[in-house]
Amino acid sequence: MNHKGMIVGIDKKSKNTLFLPSSMKREGLLSAAFGTKVVKCRVAFSQSLEKSALLSEDLFEELLIPHKSRADFLIHGQTVHIGPLIGVFTAGFTSSPSRPLRDRTAFFSKMLSLHEQANGYCFVFGAHQINWEEGTVQALIYKENSWKRTAVPLPNVVYDRLPSRKTEEVPLLQQTKQRLMNDYQIPWFNPQFFNKWDIHKLLEKNSLTASLLPKSVLHPNAEALETLCSTFDTVYIKPADGALGTGIYKVEKTDAGLSVKHTNEEKTVVTAEYSDAASFMTSFKENNDPSAFLIQQGIDLIRLDGRPVDFRVHTNKNAEGKWTVTAIAAKISGENSITTHLATGGEVRTLAELYGDPRERVGMMRKLSKAALAVSRVLNEHIEGFIGEIGFDLGVDHSGKVWMFEANSRPGRSIFSHPKLKSVDYLTKRRNFEYASYLSERSITAPEKLWR
Structure with a gap:
């Protein structure tokens, strides 16, 4: 009841x-x-x-x-x-009363302010805030435009917002997660960052999702690069655990060999020419470990004013634990940029801004939604743990075929800087709390079904 x-x-x-x-x-x-x-x-x-x-x-x-x-x-x-009592787990706390989470303070204050409009209680905490003997947490709560710390019980459910893969691997944080899940049977959702290659292998085994994947090869070497460059006009070399478009190389075959573009630390695109794949790989290995990268087929994407366009699609589970599409936005590549990321000059547009014809807009929305929901369900079925949200980078080529480039378990939120996407920004966050409530209720009423 x-x-x-x-x-x-x-x-x-x-x-x-x-x-x-x-x-x-x-x-x-x-x-x-x-x-x-x-x-x-x-x-x-x-x-x-x-x-x-x-x-x-x-x-x-x-x-x-x-x-x-x-x-x-x-x-x-x-x-x-x-x-429910929802704990948002993260790291990087300070003693500052006004900026307890440094540059991420504003993000968490907006998140907890949103939850005030929902039912229940929500707080932020880390591993060091837990008192295991008393079964309590020194919680960080945002109320009436200010932060306060107060003791609360261990939560009904945990929403994982660790900031990076490096942080996620810290032994204390791993131990804390396992103890709360195993000893207290507390559901923990969004438990890990995705690895691009692991996701690729999983999806290529399923007939519903295999056709969405560009040709990809793990651990770049001269022979594999030469083969893909001969087959496709463009290929990309990407970090298997990369984020925000960093560390990506765009490789194109030319009459003289290979032309390679790369964004350096100053966010400037640098172009270099190589006689063949072997000479490039020699240079590549001087600054990179090939075992941490993969090669991916480039796709001839639809364009706006000559600039490539891809799409960010967010999916979230709702109050019934079912996948829903909560946000779709177009990302247009910056001038001379090798990706559509905002950090390298990309722009965000709504589908309404991209497609003046409502029928064309709805058609694209349905096509992207169908692909994102199919992948969400396959990943949910095969990845251990509770997944509550996924951010997809999808592309559409000139024939209308949808391609999936990346799936992110803790998607960035840069698209929501667009003023016309504020409402869907709210929706994606609200869905996380709805799913947290669903997990909380199920853990009380039917734990055997939740943990099977």
């Missing part, structure tokens, strides 16, 4: 009591829970309450509820669960 969006208040006259609306009346209720903390209490019912619940002040404090809010009330067994 789940009652959504009830106001949580305090009753100062009673002791160790939870008051619920009479419409929720049920015999045999013995305790209240918030996060992983359960407290035995008296459960009473009142006709004067409709969409609200009251906790005696001592019960409110013992459950470590940080403030009054709107929450879901889930009755399961003999316990009333108040929540």
Whole structure:
């Protein structure tokens, strides 16, 4: 029995009591829970309450509820669960009261402000904020335009927002994740960054997704590069664990050999000529480990004013745990850039800006959505853990065929700088909280199905 969006208040006259609306009346209720903390209490019912619940002040404090809010009330067994209590896991904390997460502070404050419009409680935490003996977290909460730290129970569900692959590999963070999942059975979603090659191998085994993949070869060498350059007009050499378009080489075959473009640390495109693949690979190995890269077929993408266009498509699970498309935006390559990334001069456009004809716009939307949802479902079926969101880089060639270049488990949000994408920015974030609520409820009511 789940009652959504009830106001949580305090009753100062009673002791160790939870008051619920009479419409929720049920015999045999013995305790209240918030996060992983359960407290035995008296459960009473009142006709004067409709969409609200009251906790005696001592019960409110013992459950470590940080403030009054709107929450879901889930009755399961003999316990009333108040929540959900969602923990956002990250790293890189400071002691600054106003910038506790350095440059990412604004991102997290917007995230937690958004959750104020939803049901339940949300906080940010890291490995060092957990008190394992007491089963509590020194939570970072954003309320009324300011940050505060307060103790809360371990959460019902964890949303992983670790900032980088390097951070993700820190042993303490891995141990914390495993302990919360294994010892406390807390669902943890978006548990890892994707590896491009692992994703490629997984998708090429499935008939629904194999046709979306450009030809790719792991561990570049002269022979493989020569073969692909002879087959395709353009190929790209990409880091298997790269992000934001860094470390990418564009290679084109010419009458004199190979022309290679690369964006340096100053975000400037540098062009070099090589007599053949072997000479390029000799130079490439001086600054790179080939085992960390892959070669990928270049696609002759549709263009706008002569500049290549690809698409960012976001998918999110909703309150029923089903995949949905939440955002689609076009990315147009910058002048002389080798990718469409904003950091190298790319531009974001809405589909409405790109396609004046509504039928053409809807057709492209359906085509991209179909591809993104197909890949989302295949990845979800074969990757261990709970995946709640994916950001896809998709391309469309001149024949109308869709290609998938990348799938990102923690997608960047640069496309949402476009003023007309603010509403879908909100939607993608809201879906994360909806999915967190879904995981929280399932972990209480049917854990055997969730963890099978």
